[in-house]
Amino acid sequence: MKQYEKTIKTEEIYNGKIVKLRVDDVELPDGTFSKREIVTHQGAVAVLAVKNGQMIFVKQYRIASQRLLTEIPAGLLESGETPEEAAIRECREEIGYRPIDLFKLGEFIPTPGYCSEKITLFCATDFSWDPLEEDNDEFISVIKIPLRTARALFINGKFIDGKTVAALGYYFTITTRGFCKNK
Numbered sequence: 001m002k003q004y005e006k007t008i009k010t011e012e013i014y015n016g017k018i019v020k021l022r023v024d025d026v027e028l029p030d031g032t033f034s035k036r037e038i039v040t041h042q043g044a045v046a047v048l049a050v051k052n053g054q055m056i057f058v059k060q061y062r063i064a065s066q067r068l069l070t071e072i073p074a075g076l077l078e079s080g081e082t083p084e085e086a087a088i089r090e091c092r093e094e095i096g097y098r099p100i101d102l103f104k105l106g107e108f109i110p111t112p113g114y115c116s117e118k119i120t121l122f123c124a125t126d127f128s129w130d131p132l133e134e135d136n137d138e139f140i141s142v143i144k145i146p147l148r149t150a151r152a153l154f155i156n157g158k159f160i161d162g163k164t165v166a167a168l169g170y171y172f173t174i175t176t177r178g179f180c181k182n183k
Helices: 083-094 148-157 162-176
Strands: 006-015 018-027 033-041 042-053 054-062 067-071 074-076 097-099 103-108 119-124 128-129 141-148
Touching: 042 083, 042 097, 042 162, 054 148, 067 162, 074 083, 083 097, 083 119, 103 162, 119 162, 141 148, 148 162
Parallel strands: 042 119
Antiparallel strands: 006 018, 018 033, 042 054, 042 074, 054 067, 054 141, 097 128, 103 119
């Protein structure tokens, strides 16, 4: 018995600025055939910024979910950019700070059933003020939440953005175990 699906044919349906959409004809492990709709995505980064006993978040309206969300600073990988370079750039654009001690928390694939996006999560606890110009199509506000409050909001399910939930989960797990600075 075959263990994996085998792609027989691929048809690109859409090629956009952020995503591409393709439809794959696949052979299933049992020998039957099916179609898979796949979103191809260049990947992203997100940074949990912890400064002076507070976490720095951004509030941003997200049209896809029709909600104003509280999120950690994040953004797309640009062509040729490493995740570390993207994380530094995104922090500078969104919250005005350059992370000095970027620490990789982990990475995850938010929706593996239909999308190739991988998000690399970082944490930083030391910064220098070094803002970049904000993206002209983003309207965000920066908010600072004390660590205890952020932890309580996390535990009570008040954050619903996936990358923020994942980063907070990593952070509160590793700081409890002493692996990350807790400033």
